[in-house]
Amino acid sequence: MKPRYVTDVTHLTNIPEADRLILQQVAAQYAFRINEYYLGLIDWSDPKDPIRQLVIPRPEELTEWGELDASNEAAYTPVRGVQHKYRDTALLLCNEVCGAYCRYCFRKRLFMNDNDEASLDISEGLRYIASHPEISNVLLTGGDPLLLSTRRLGEIFAELRAIPHVRTIRIGSKMPAFNPWRVLDDQPLLDLLGLHSQPGRRIYLMAHFDHPRELTLDAVEGLARMQRRGVRMINQCPLIRGVNDNAEVLRELFQEMAWIGAPQYYIFQGRPTAGNAPYEVPLVEGYQLVQKARAGCSGLESQARFVMSHATGKVEMVGLDRKHIYLRYHRAHAKADHGRLMVFRRDDSASWLDDLVAVDWSQGLRNDPHSGAEAGIMAA
16 A cells, blocks of 8 residues: 655645644745555544644644754755764654654754755765764664665665674664554565564664554554564664643653564653644653653663754663752763753743853852752752
């Protein structure tokens, strides 16, 4: 089955014509793309339907807020199409199209006409990876790699497998959610995955399911067929206002993903990306939602880390008390930041690391005028 794609919001007949004309202005700024299968998951009788919030433009996206490269990915781009922020991991931006465009996308700049960060010609990127023996993990991303032809994916896999120090190939993809038939109808793709995912040199699918309703029977079967070919899986997604900013929804997502063999790896704090104001959830609220969701899960189901992909590294929120927010670098670009613990004054309106005010350590935590009695206690 090959779902038909829709790229013109005026063709969404479930939305009143006057509203479609307004949304057309949003889509002119931030690209719109979706297919009939995913549109069929929307409950059009509910204007707050979470699947609708994921993919249908909103006028609030035009609010002046954030920046297009909110995590300064440009600073970690040594050659076109490659990001190398962490010593052992490189990102290979091998496609500039997705199966649909999530409205909260942090890399929406790639889908603008004047952007050339992603590259279908990855030869320069492969040379860079081959010349850096510290790189053991390569993440194929973009855009969505599974929109490439199976033949092209085979070429990329073979070229990466020819580099001895590349042990793990990761595929960052939402296609199993957007279009399960990309997997279900392509036996050569499954054979290719089986060929290149072997003990000691695995392929990992970094799946992207944001809401339990995306886990249709077809989507779950697509994942199962990839697993039977030796592909390992984890799930990661951002916290999105109107989509999964609910502890019960997150708990169900964590449980379902663990049960099908793709446990939750990260819950990302939304980046302050241009156009994303209506989807942002403050840090404190997000942390509390994740903790409440995890409280109803088994250990296997509650592995997710709540992190920010900040310009300086992946910063995990590890604790909260009445006066303070506790953060720690889970991954860091600078060696000196590895594992570093940071304490900030609590600010329930803050949405990003740069919004927070650090505790004045020169006076000691307990002597800080904003400190509470429990200042030295962390809720990990």
